[in-house]
Amino acid sequence: MTEREQLEADFVGEVPALRAFARFLTRDAAQADDLVQETVLKAWVALDRFEPGSNLRAWLFTIQRNTFYSLIRKRKWEVEDKDGEHAARLSQKPEQDGAMDMMDFLAAFETLPEEQREALILVGAAGFSHEEASKICGCAVGTVKSRLNRARTRLTELLDLGPEDEVAGDAAMSALAASQPLSAD
Amino acid sequence: MTDDDSAKGRRKAPLDPRIESNLKRVYEEAAGEEMPERLTALLDRLRSGRDDTEPESGDVREEDR
Numbered sequence: 001m002t003e004r005e006q007l008e009a010d011f012v013g014e015v016p017a018l019r020a021f022a023r024f025l026t027r028d029a030a031q032a033d034d035l036v037q038e039t040v041l042k043a044w045v046a047l048d049r050f051e052p053g054s055n056l057r058a059w060l061f062t063i064q065r066n067t068f069y070s071l072i073r074k075r076k077w078e079v080e081d082k083d084g085e086h087a088a089r090l091s092q093k094p095e096q097d098g099a100m101d102m103m104d105f106l107a108a109f110e111t112l113p114e115e116q117r118e119a120l121i122l123v124g125a126a127g128f129s130h131e132e133a134s135k136i137c138g139c140a141v142g143t144v145k146s147r148l149n150r151a152r153t154r155l156t157e158l159l160d161l162g163p164e165d166e167v168a169g170d171a172a173m174s175a176l177a178a179s180q181p182l183s184a185d
Numbered sequence: 186m187t188d189d190d191s192a193k194g195r196r197k198a199p200l201d202p203r204i205e206s207n208l209k210r211v212y213e214e215a216a217g218e219e220m221p222e223r224l225t226a227l228l229d230r231l232r233s234g235r236d237d238t239e240p241e242s243g244d245v246r247e248e249d250r
Contacts, residue, residue, distance in 0.1 A: 012228050019224075020216035033221050040224070044231050105207045124205050125212035155204050 007047065007056075014057050015040065017126065018064055024121045025068045035071065039064040055132060061122070062136045108158035116151035119144050 001009070018039060022032035043063045050059055109117065115137070122133040123144070130148075134141040155161070 008232055012232070015220070015224065015228065016216040019218065019220075020212045023215040024212075033224060037224060037227060040227060040231070102207060102210070105204070106211065109208075120204075120208060121212065125208040152201060152204065156201060159204075161201055161203065 003052070007050065007052070010056055011043070011047065011060070014060050017057060018060055021061055021064060021121065021126065022068070024117065025065070035064065035068055038071065039067050042067060057126075058128065058132050058136055061126070061128075065118075065136060104159060105155075108155050111158065112151050112154060116147045116154070119147040120151050123148055 015036065018036050019032060022035040022039075023029065026032045026035055039060065043060055046063070050056065109120070112120070118137065119133060122128045122136060123130060128136065130141050130144050134144045137144065
């Protein structure tokens with residue numbers, strides 16, 4: 001396999017992560033796939049300019065984020081989750097372990113400002129470092145940390161979380177998440 | 186978490202594990218959904234060099250690179 005073929009294979013392997021990020025950006029499944037398609041086309045054309053050894057996922061996420069805001073400006077995409085369809089679609093599996101209710105979590109998550117949701121997804125879910133997230137968002141590392149802190153504080157308030165709320169199910173949830181780490185590499 | 190991690194911008198204060206695990210779970214569900222046919226077909230065309238579709242929103246901006 002040539003270097004180019006390997007890069008193309010890695011590119012294709014990142015598309016599921018792009019779809020997940022797009023879902024959070026657009027909050028609409030159809031728009032998310034439109035966004036991913038547009039991102040793939042742009043990134044593929046620019047693939048020769050990708051620096052080998054740098055973070056492909058971060059590069060793709062940056063293109064996707066910029067594409068999203070470009071399309072928002074041009075098409076005036078609506079990204080409000082008017083009917084809660086986004087939240088309902090994202091997790092339809094019932095909780096069985098008494099841990100934090102997913103629908104409550106998603107409802108709380110949806111109340112966060114866009115930049116805080118974005119920071120949470122990039123760092124908390126996609127596994128980027130603060131520095132990588134700051135580059136993707138085009139802001140300072142401290143800004144990412146501040147957004148994360150505010151988001152975390154707000155979610156903790158909304159979900160009424162505290163040390164005394166620790167439940168046995170958390171260990172299982174954490175183990176589940178840890179079993180499938182999402183690397184930014 | 187080490188000082189070196191901090192210096193590199195690595196995460197220092199983790200999210201509440203319950204928040205983080207829910208975030209990851211939601212993210213993984215979205216990433217794990219079946220790829221739509223149009224995306225699969227597009228990727229196949231691109232890899233075979235048979236796609237001449239132009240992106241709608243212009244070229245990659247300087248800050249994308």
